[in-house]
Amino acid sequence: KACTPNYSPGRGWPCFNTDPMLKRDGFEDILEERRNSSDLKYALRCYAPVLYKGVTPCKANMLKNIVLQSDQLHYVINQVSQESGEAPDIIQEEASVILEEMAHRLQISTVRFFAFALSKAFKTLFQHVCVNEEGIQRLQQAIQEHPVVLLPSHRSYMDFLLMSYILYTYDLALPVIAAGMDFMGMKFVGEMLRMSGAFFIRRSFGGDKLYWAVFSEYVKTMLRNGFAPIEFFLEGTRSRTCKSLTPKLGLLNIVIEPFFKGEVFDVNLVPVSISYERILEESLYARELLGVPKPKESTSGLLKARRILSEDYGSIHVYFGQPVSVRSLAQGKVNRSTYNLFPRHIPRKPMEETQSFVNDTAYRIVRLQEDNMVLKPWVLMASLLLQNLEGLELSVLTEQTVWLRGLALSYAAFLDWPDHAPTAKVVSSSLALHRGLACVSGGRVSLVVGEPLGPVTPEEALFNRAVSVLSCASYRNQVLHVFLRPAMLAVAMHTAASSKKNEVYNCFSFLWDMFSNDFILCPGDIVQDFEEACYLLVKTGAVQMPQQDIVMTDIGQPTLSFFNGLLEPFLQGYQVVCRYLCEEASEGLTEKQYIPAVRSFAYSVLCVFTGNLRCYEVLSSDMQKNALAALLRGKLPTQKALLARL
Numbered sequence: 001k002a003c004t005p006n007y008s009p010g011r012g013w014p015c016f017n018t019d020p021m022l023k024r025d026g027f028e029d030i031l032e033e034r035r036n037s038s039d040l041k042y043a044l045r046c047y048a049p050v051l052y053k054g055v056t057p058c059k060a061n062m063l064k065n066i067v068l069q070s071d072q073l074h075y076v077i078n079q080v081s082q083e084s085g086e087a088p089d090i091i092q093e094e095a096s097v098i099l100e101e102m103a104h105r106l107q108i109s110t111v112r113f114f115a116f117a118l119s120k121a122f123k124t125l126f127q128h129v130c131v132n133e134e135g136i137q138r139l140q141q142a143i144q145e146h147p148v149v150l151l152p153s154h155r156s157y158m159d160f161l162l163m164s165y166i167l168y169t170y171d172l173a174l175p176v177i178a179a180g181m182d183f184m185g186m187k188f189v190g191e192m193l194r195m196s197g198a199f200f201i202r203r204s205f206g207g208d209k210l211y212w213a214v215f216s217e218y219v220k221t222m223l224r225n226g227f228a229p230i231e232f233f234l235e236g237t238r239s240r241t242c243k244s245l246t247p248k249l250g251l252l253n254i255v256i257e258p259f260f261k262g263e264v265f266d267v268n269l270v271p272v273s274i275s276y277e278r279i280l281e282e283s284l285y286a287r288e289l290l291g292v293p294k295p296k297e298s299t300s301g302l303l304k305a306r307r308i309l310s311e312d313y314g315s316i317h318v319y320f321g322q323p324v325s326v327r328s329l330a331q332g333k334v335n336r337s338t339y340n341l342f343p344r345h346i347p348r349k350p351m352e353e354t355q356s357f358v359n360d361t362a363y364r365i366v367r368l369q370e371d372n373m374v375l376k377p378w379v380l381m382a383s384l385l386l387q388n389l390e391g392l393e394l395s396v397l398t399e400q401t402v403w404l405r406g407l408a409l410s411y412a413a414f415l416d417w418p419d420h421a422p423t424a425k426v427v428s429s430s431l432a433l434h435r436g437l438a439c440v441s442g443g444r445v446s447l448v449v450g451e452p453l454g455p456v457t458p459e460e461a462l463f464n465r466a467v468s469v470l471s472c473a474s475y476r477n478q479v480l481h482v483f484l485r486p487a488m489l490a491v492a493m494h495t496a497a498s499s500k501k502n503e504v505y506n507c508f509s510f511l512w513d514m515f516s517n518d519f520i521l522c523p524g525d526i527v528q529d530f531e532e533a534c535y536l537l538v539k540t541g542a543v544q545m546p547q548q549d550i551v552m553t554d555i556g557q558p559t560l561s562f563f564n565g566l567l568e569p570f571l572q573g574y575q576v577v578c579r580y581l582c583e584e585a586s587e588g589l590t591e592k593q594y595i596p597a598v599r600s601f602a603y604s605v606l607c608v609f610t611g612n613l614r615c616y617e618v619l620s621s622d623m624q625k626n627a628l629a630a631l632l633r634g635k636l637p638t639q640k641a642l643l644a645r646l
Contacts, residue, residue: 118161149255163177230255412482462616483563599624
């Protein structure tokens, strides 16, 4: 199917936006009122949210009792008892301990404390916190009708605090939030998070059948009874690259299952897009990707981080998307009658059609998150600077940013560009906010590289340069979803043996498969994505399609050149990984050994070929893992041969 503007991917889905004329919701700055009124009065105000079908809020102890007395948990307890030989009472006690460690203890007094403290912090850190009020109104209606699952994007530790702060501000029911065990170990802070709605889960369950049963029943009990919206991050963890991560399906399976079993009429999934003009963890992320261990979450670490309060982090935009009805999505795709063939309390592995449905739903929710990400001018500037690591004249950067703005808007990017502001002022303001990443010297803009205190080795100099490049790349990555499909087509046109559409499609198909770990490419959408890419490049005059050919137009060179440059770091990175596996890797190499080994090889390649190879991003553990996954997924010799051509 040829992709036309505002093409909808199927029944029940909001449209993916390819129409620049399609209007999105406007925003309100919720900090404006906070700057003009008492924070204490705000924190202590009357808070009386409307709940699902008017249910009475459930006390934490009552919720735990419901879970421990459930038929499903008793069934698993008896199973584990038979397998282990231990008495059911002992297993029941273990389940109670697990639940005690896991469960939230939401208290309004703690919520009010956070409301006060976060008001102070947000006014110091951010110029604006902007929320689409129409999205809030849709959410308010959805909460009253069906159980709601909030699915925010995840780029910062700030995300879940911000979500609760916004819902409290608008007098909506506070969510219960899935949080990693890491936070529970923080003295005082862990318990305060628990009392503001967090419930704590292990990063991995292994084969712990009892833990899984307690966890899943706890989540489903909250969902079935509609006591509060459930919130979790589909990506599972913060994205250190600021690209969307491949969604994790475990929790999504759990919250959808009550609908399949007929325990609830419907479930509303609400994608939420959180966009940061400047990311609090930008340099921390770059160092983590380069192998520096992640700092352990601790109260002392939080106190040391107070120095960020002296920095300006610009604006945040939070966009609550259209609620997505699971009932509408599943119509004609999942046969729910098969769930009537077994008692509901007996755990069952999801059927193939169910798993396929959940997987497709997860990918499309993340696509909706991407579609409503608000992009600032700096992401365009970062994209240009990374293709010109030697720097650009300020006037040239300004001119190219204007050109790229037009291209992004024609592809329906959600761009926040100041109204009526001169372009030169927009560019200078962005450079001032991101002065830690780029600077102007002698009328030339270049990336900032940390100055060493003394003599450094070539590897240390490369590391400092890589920190700068990866930090800047985290902003370029925010716009990749807008340009990805036409960029893959541009590379395919450059690589294909001819201009024949089928030859170009074959190269596009290879790239699509190779990059399916790096980017959100919905399973089964390859033909649609190819047609969308053709449509967008024809629409902007970069290519034309006479008969069965795809050829560049007279004015298409700047666009296709930019798109080729956009994906060049990924292509070069994959090439370096291929070289390592061909030339250096030994048999029996484990995944744990692979990352440091390929990074060491990449350092040596960069030191030797600095003039020809500028792919500092190959030092990123994210790229190394994704490249290996792509090669393992395909036929290795074929992948390597075509990569050599690229």
